[in-house]
Amino acid sequence: MKGLAPWGSLQWNTGRERGFFESAEDGLELKRQRPRLLLHSCCGPCSTSVIERLVSEYDVTVYFYNPNIDPEEEYQRRLASQIKFIEGFNQSRKALETEKGVLTFHQVEFIEGEYCPEDFYEVAQGFDNEPEGGQRCVECFRLRLEKTAKMARWAGFPIFATTLTVSPHKDYDVITEIGLYFGRKCGIEYLATDFKKKNGYARSIELSKEYGLYRQHYCGCEYSNTDTGKETDK
Numbered sequence: 371m372k373g374l375a376p377w378g379s380l381q382w383n384t385g386r387e388r389g390f391f392e393s394a395e396d397g398l399e400l401k402r403q404r405p406r407l408l409l410h411s412c413c414g415p416c417s418t419s420v421i422e423r424l425v426s427e428y429d430v431t432v433y434f435y436n437p438n439i440d441p442e443e444e445y446q447r448r449l450a451s452q453i454k455f456i457e458g459f460n461q462s463r464k465a466l467e468t469e470k471g472v473l474t475f476h477q478v479e480f481i482e483g484e485y486c487p488e489d490f491y492e493v494a495q496g497f498d499n500e501p502e503g504g505q506r507c508v509e510c511f512r513l514r515l516e517k518t519a520k521m522a523r524w525a526g527f528p529i530f531a532t533t534l535t536v537s538p539h540k541d542y543d544v545i546t547e548i549g550l551y552f553g554r555k556c557g558i559e560y561l562a563t564d565f566k567k568k569n570g571y572a573r574s575i576e577l578s579k580e581y582g583l584y585r586q587h588y589c590g591c592e593y594s595n596t597d598t599g600k601e602t603d604k
């Protein structure tokens with residue numbers, strides 16, 4: 371993905387993926403000091419503390435693939451919040467390193483996956499009445515992690531991870547089992563990390579406030595957008 375212009379599109383799958391990438395201004399290949407990691411992100415707020423934790427060890431590319439989000443206005447709002455964080459984070463990291471006189475930080479890159487709600491409804495079919503955390507969520511995790519693993523393999527990432535484990539409302543063991551399964555299937559590594567630990571969830575709230583991010587009050591799909599669901603912070 372060397373040298374792609376900002377908001378270039380990717381010729382993968384249906385070709386509707388797009389994103390922004392750090393490009394080599396001098397025309398030379400970017401020198402990477404760390405392994406590249408594709409991070410599936412469910413939303414800007416959850417990604418904050420995960421990105422902060424990962425950038426010292428990996429060159430992170432965020433993959434925003436969430437066809438479960440309903441309605442589309444909400445999807446656009448979460449997408450905008452994700453981009454706002456990455457841009458703000460890149461700016462502040464660069465400024466910090468410039469101040470210190472060391473430039474080692476590799477900008478966080480971004481890919482937006484295809485937003486196709488039909489893909490979510492296909493896997494959620496028959497599970498409309500499941501409670502949050504039930505089989506519908508398992509299928510929703512599978513959909514998003516399978517696509518992320520395939521994208522990682524296609525784009526040459528040796529490792530992938532997900533921000534889903536930041537949430538105290540999501541089952542870490544279930545997510546890990548799915549991540550490891552698709553990692554094995556695609557021949558790449560899945561980084562099994564419980565990102566809510568080491569103060570990860572609290573830090574995500576702190577960073578979301580710091581960067582002025584929109585924080586939603588339901589998980590994402592129409593079934594979770596109920597009065598009861600809204601009581602639970604994502």
Ligand code: SF4
Pocket residue numbers: 438439502503506507508510511589590591592593594
């Ligand atoms: S509640 Fe959340 S994880 Fe479960 S199906 Fe809906 S969007 Fe997916």
